[in-house]
Every structure is written in C-alpha cells, then in structure tokens.
Amino acid sequence: MPNRPPLHAPPWAATVRQVAARERNQRRLPSNERGYDWAWRKFRIGYLSAHPLCMDCAEQGITRPATEPHHILKVADHPDLRMVERNLRALCHDCHAIRTGKGE
Secondary structure, three states: OOOOOOOOOOOOOOOHHHHHHHHHHHHOOOHHHHOOOHHHHHHHHHHHHHOOEOHHHHHOOOOOEOOEEEEOOOOOOOHHHOOOHHHEEEEOHHHHHHHHHOOO
C-alpha cells in the first residue's frame, strides 16, 4: 500500500523544478558559443571511436559503451584544454550525469 495518496495535477501544469530548469536554459548561451562547435563535434566523434567503452564503468568491471566525452577540467575555466585528450574521459550517459551532477 502506498504511503500517501497520489497527487493529481493537470498534465499541463509544470512543476517548480521544470520551471526552474526552463528558466536556467533560457539564460544559457548556445552550445557553439560555449565551445561546442563544429570542430568539437568532429573531435568528439574521433575521441569516442578511439575510446568506445565507459571508463567509469570499466573501473567497476562493467562493460558499457561510451556515449559522451567528459571534460576533467571544465571548458568554461580552461578553454585551451577543450580538445586535449588527456583532459577527457569517455563515459556513458549515466556516469556523465553523475559526474556533472557532482559539479565535476
């Protein structure tokens, strides 16, 4: 039995979290102005083909495909390391979300 009755909100009602995320994204610069331009997209494809497995999962003995390169030092703080392989880790989406959520 559930602990509390379900909350019934109309399907069009946005939650506070959704509204905050929408406002945050509206203030954000476009991706190409943050350093993720055509040259980055081309570099990204080459990096992921050279590093096809998630590095965090591999450390735990799990084999998952890498889908996202993660910058160890943030592009906003170190734009010169944007396309330097030693500043990247190949991660799956879940591992990348965990690291990004921690502010790494």
